[in-house]
Amino acid sequence: MTTTATSSRVFGSGIRRREDPRLLTGTARYTADIVLPGMAYAAILRSPYGHARIRRIDTSRATSAPGVVAVYTGADVTSGLQPIPCAWLLPNANLKIAPYRALATDVVRYVGDAVAVVVAETEYAAYDALELIDVDYEPLAATIDPQKAAASGAPQLHPEAPGNIAFHWTVAGGDIDAAFSSADVTVTDRIIQQRLIPTAMEPRGAVAQFTPATGELTLWNTTQNPHIVRFIMSVVTAVPEDRLRVIAPEVGGGFGSKIAQVQGDFVTAFCSMRLGRPVKWIETRSENYQATTHGRDHVQEVELAATKDGRILGLRCKVWAGMGAYLSTAAPGIPTILHGLMLSGPYNVPAVKEDVYGVYTNTTPVEAYRGAGRPEATFMLERMVDLLADKLNIDPVEIRRRNLIAPFTDGHNVVTGLTYDSGNYQAALDKALAHIGYPELRAEQSKARQSGRYIGIGVVTYVEICGLGPSQVAGAVGFQGGLWESAIVRFHPTGKVHVFIGASPHGQGEETTFAQVVADELGVSVNDVKIVHGDTDNTPMGWGTYGSRTTAVGGAALAVATRKIKDKAKLLASHLLEAAVEDMDYADGKFFVKGSPDKHKTIQDIALMAHVAWNMPKGMEAGLEASSFYDPPNFTYPFGAHIAVVEVAPDTGHVELKRYVAVDDCGPQINPVIVEGQVHGGVVQGVGQALWEEAVYNDSGQLLTGSLSDYAIPRADLLPDITVLSTVTPSPHHPLGVKGIGEAGTIASTCAVYNAVIDALEPFKVGSIRMPMTPERVWRAIKGASA
Amino acid sequence: MTSTVAITVNGRACQRNVEPRLLLVHFLRDAGLTGTKIGCDTSQCGSCTVLMDGIAIKSCTTLAVQADGSQITTIEGLADGGTLNALQEAFWSTHGLQCGFCTPGMVFAAHEILRTHPNPSPEEIRHGLEGNMCRCTGYQNIVRAVQAAAVDPRTAQAGGQR
Numbered sequence: 001m002t003t004t005a006t007s008s009r010v011f012g013s014g015i016r017r018r019e020d021p022r023l024l025t026g027t028a029r030y031t032a033d034i035v036l037p038g039m040a041y042a043a044i045l046r047s048p049y050g051h052a053r054i055r056r057i058d059t060s061r062a063t064s065a066p067g068v069v070a071v072y073t074g075a076d077v078t079s080g081l082q083p084i085p086c087a088w089l090l091p092n093a094n095l096k097i098a099p100y101r102a103l104a105t106d107v108v109r110y111v112g113d114a115v116a117v118v119v120a121e122t123e124y125a126a127y128d129a130l131e132l133i134d135v136d137y138e139p140l141a142a143t144i145d146p147q148k149a150a151a152s153g154a155p156q157l158h159p160e161a162p163g164n165i166a167f168h169w170t171v172a173g174g175d176i177d178a179a180f181s182s183a184d185v186t187v188t189d190r191i192i193q194q195r196l197i198p199t200a201m202e203p204r205g206a207v208a209q210f211t212p213a214t215g216e217l218t219l220w221n222t223t224q225n226p227h228i229v230r231f232i233m234s235v236v237t238a239v240p241e242d243r244l245r246v247i248a249p250e251v252g253g254g255f256g257s258k259i260a261q262v263q264g265d266f267v268t269a270f271c272s273m274r275l276g277r278p279v280k281w282i283e284t285r286s287e288n289y290q291a292t293t294h295g296r297d298h299v300q301e302v303e304l305a306a307t308k309d310g311r312i313l314g315l316r317c318k319v320w321a322g323m324g325a326y327l328s329t330a331a332p333g334i335p336t337i338l339h340g341l342m343l344s345g346p347y348n349v350p351a352v353k354e355d356v357y358g359v360y361t362n363t364t365p366v367e368a369y370r371g372a373g374r375p376e377a378t379f380m381l382e383r384m385v386d387l388l389a390d391k392l393n394i395d396p397v398e399i400r401r402r403n404l405i406a407p408f409t410d411g412h413n414v415v416t417g418l419t420y421d422s423g424n425y426q427a428a429l430d431k432a433l434a435h436i437g438y439p440e441l442r443a444e445q446s447k448a449r450q451s452g453r454y455i456g457i458g459v460v461t462y463v464e465i466c467g468l469g470p471s472q473v474a475g476a477v478g479f480q481g482g483l484w485e486s487a488i489v490r491f492h493p494t495g496k497v498h499v500f501i502g503a504s505p506h507g508q509g510e511e512t513t514f515a516q517v518v519a520d521e522l523g524v525s526v527n528d529v530k531i532v533h534g535d536t537d538n539t540p541m542g543w544g545t546y547g548s549r550t551t552a553v554g555g556a557a558l559a560v561a562t563r564k565i566k567d568k569a570k571l572l573a574s575h576l577l578e579a580a581v582e583d584m585d586y587a588d589g590k591f592f593v594k595g596s597p598d599k600h601k602t603i604q605d606i607a608l609m610a611h612v613a614w615n616m617p618k619g620m621e622a623g624l625e626a627s628s629f630y631d632p633p634n635f636t637y638p639f640g641a642h643i644a645v646v647e648v649a650p651d652t653g654h655v656e657l658k659r660y661v662a663v664d665d666c667g668p669q670i671n672p673v674i675v676e677g678q679v680h681g682g683v684v685q686g687v688g689q690a691l692w693e694e695a696v697y698n699d700s701g702q703l704l705t706g707s708l709s710d711y712a713i714p715r716a717d718l719l720p721d722i723t724v725l726s727t728v729t730p731s732p733h734h735p736l737g738v739k740g741i742g743e744a745g746t747i748a749s750t751c752a753v754y755n756a757v758i759d760a761l762e763p764f765k766v767g768s769i770r771m772p773m774t775p776e777r778v779w780r781a782i783k784g785a786s787a
Numbered sequence: 788m789t790s791t792v793a794i795t796v797n798g799r800a801c802q803r804n805v806e807p808r809l810l811l812v813h814f815l816r817d818a819g820l821t822g823t824k825i826g827c828d829t830s831q832c833g834s835c836t837v838l839m840d841g842i843a844i845k846s847c848t849t850l851a852v853q854a855d856g857s858q859i860t861t862i863e864g865l866a867d868g869g870t871l872n873a874l875q876e877a878f879w880s881t882h883g884l885q886c887g888f889c890t891p892g893m894v895f896a897a898h899e900i901l902r903t904h905p906n907p908s909p910e911e912i913r914h915g916l917e918g919n920m921c922r923c924t925g926y927q928n929i930v931r932a933v934q935a936a937a938v939d940p941r942t943a944q945a946g947g948q949r
Contacts, residue, residue, distance in 0.1 A: 023887030026822015252888030507886025
């Protein structure tokens with residue numbers, strides 16, 4: 001282990017994860033591992049066309065195939081399933097929601113749109129029968145690029161959304177016209193934030209078990225938010241929430257792709273309800289690539305205004321955000337609230353103006369993908385700052401220093417209307433520069449160029465919005481839910497502790513880190529605390545694990561509930577010790593009378609006495625348990641500085657990532673080893689966007705990168721070790737000071753690598769290269785620039 | 788049409804009539820050994836990696852009939868009761884896993900690296916992991932796990948049978 005505890009406190013200690021033994025021995029149970037008596041298997045027929053009218057579906061041969069139990073089409077499910085709702089109703093944006101059916105009825109609008117389902121006794125029989133369904137399609141013209149789809153004359157997807165415009169949202173602050181009219185310099189760029197496929201290693205799936213005698217539906221689901229699944233599943237299936245149980249068993253990563261419910265989830269529930277027996281649907285990877293949500297897909301036209309000494313005056317942009325063929329659950333909020341409000345980043349920017357057009361295209365629906373809106377904002381700003389530095393011939397580090405917001409500990413208002421909680425952006429940048437040896441690196445770069453080697457250095461400073469968020473704000477921006485989190489902390493008579501949380505970690509390790517928080521607060525052994533999550537029948541409501549919010553919001557609920565327990569226990573201890581409550585102290589799990597440490601009761605003593613209830617103070621209830629529904633007063637704003645060093649081979653265009661240092665400030669760290677792991681994974685996903693990953697469609701809407709042999713996620717042999725460092729600036733409003741770390745790496749790393757590649761090619765005067773910066777694109781850029 | 792296959796899985800004889808097209812990974816999972824994962828359909832991700840006669844293979848690109856007569860080791864066959872083996876222990880102590888889905892395959896990819904390179908360099912480890920995909924860890928702690936397992940005395944004692 002690289003990080004060891006610096007104190008005996010369990011909070012801040014890099015202890016090993018308790019999740020791991022079950023994961024390392026094959027005893028963990030993911031959705032695909034669940035087998036129920038009498039279970040049947042569903043396979044879904046999906047559209048091979050990007051846009052087509054369904055003339056006729058003939059299921060007769062499939063229905064009579066060996067082992068087939070039933071075949072359903074859109075006509076069958078329409079009466080049983082409501083359309084899949086969009087749950088982020090962006091206000092003041094002329095939002096146009098087109099109905100999204102679990103199985104298409106008359107028109108398919110993307111390759112992967114579900115058309116029919118076969119239920120069979122075995123998985124093999126279900127897939128065999130899929131090939132026997134005969135669908136007569138009338139192909140229609142498709143539209144893929146969000147900017148082109150918004151132009152006049154583009155093929156139209158939905159009568160509800162003229163011009164394919166799902167919404168038009170704006171954000172403005174300061175006097176943007178004055179910023180540009182008074183500017184000494186402006187820089188502009190057109191940035192393609194290419195479409196990405198999240199690629200959680202576990203594909204999506206569901207097991208539905210409907211019991212006709214009781215009307216109860218249990219759904220095992222690959223989800224980041226089982227309580228939201230219950231909520232939405234209830235709306236779509238009309239099964240009342242009290243008869244719906246959703247279980248997120250072990251979940252193999254999400255990165256945003258397991259927030260929304262997809263067609264297959266509802267189809268699986270429908271089949272079980274219709275057949276009265278358990279039904280399992282597990283998507284293949286190719287199906288996952290077509291049918292589970294994608295991310296990013298922006299066309300950005302950006303202008304930045306500045307003074308001649310490099311001070312930013314304003315940022316103005318237009319964004320065409322591809323939404324796919326339908327609006328996924330949270331989709332409208334991602335390129336707007338989570339993107340546009342972060343436009344000014346860590347800098348003093350007096351004016352901003354952004355227009356965002358959400359556009360329907362004949363592609364898989366877009367949802368959150370790690371960072372969700374914030375990587376797109378950070379990239380836009382950090383790219384423009386580097387262009388400004390280049391134009392003014394000022395070092396990219398120096399230009400950032402001239403614009404960074406000065407350190408603050410308790411609130412800073414920015415031009416978009418947000419109030420950042422705390423920040424010390426200079427400290428993070430200084431630490432990254434010191435570690436990488438910035439002046440020496442520039443000298444090395446200069447020397448290397450003389451021998452025909454092209455080294456590039458990319459610097460990014462960033463701030464992100466996390467810990468979503470105050471529910472009042474959620475409501476104001478149209479999110480159809482709250483954004484608090486909940487925890488129940490329950491002592492048992494023997495002094496052991498169960499904690500039930502509403503959030504639903506799926507690889508992040510909160511079974512360990514949350515136990516650390518509770519153990520630290522209560523002064524009990526971490527091994528005596530168990531965290532329970534993922535089952536709506538035995539956990540309190542919660543809004544789920546995404547947006548780096550589980551620790552930032554759920555962790556606060558945990559701390560508040562635990563402190564309530566301590567308050568009650570202290571009253572009981574004072575009663576049992578016959579001392580005034582003001583005279584009681586608590587340390588290391590013991591209540592004692594001030595000045596008489598031998599006169600004490602352990603928290604375990606108190607837990608036992610609270611349960612037997614032989615001698616309670618007047619009016620005090622038995623038991624030792626508390627809950628909290630914590631609604632944060634503000635968002636949290638983690639920040640940091642990342643530096644990438646690349647070498648580009650000009651003859652081949654090959655980019656090698658040689659060094660990477662990440663300095664991230666997520667406030668106090670509960671478990672630094674887990675924080676480091678989050679940064680590793682996040683950085684590598686962002687590097688993937690810069691160098692390798694893109695979901696490519698052709699003009700007719702075929703997904704050309706429809707499998708893992710075509711879509712290039714990062715591999716071990718393509719990466720160097722990443723250095724992970726931190727600064728610690730607590731959030732002033734959080735009970736533990738923590739901010740969240742899940743997305744930080746991804747938010748910063750794409751532009752760090754991008755800026756490094758452009759920096760490496762400075763002698764060739766390459767202006768921009770479309771991502772991913774594949775060898776071919778880099779080589780063409782070099783040839784084009786030097787031609 | 789079915790064929791009879793007899794495969795020894797984690798030391799236990801397992802005989803079944805199977806369709807010739809049945810993949811080994813489905814044979815294993817149907818036998819209740821769901822620790823072996825399916826993460827793709829093109830043989831890229833490596834989540835299904837197991838040992839066949841001591842050598843790492845992808846069980847999604849092997850037919851059950853091809854495994855007839857062989858010894859298969861899955862992730863369920865590594866620990867000795869409650870005691871993790873050297874590789875499992877190394878992944879645990881280096882935080883070499885997050886969501887855990889790729890982990891069974893990664894453990895066997897790591898096994899293969901150490902079988903062929905008892906003292907691997909970081910480059911050899913990264914090269915050896917290229918057929919296995921992980922989306923959570925960025926691979927760095929998996930590299931550390933292989934390094935940690937390489938110096939575990941139990942690894943040396945076990946030789947090719949770790």
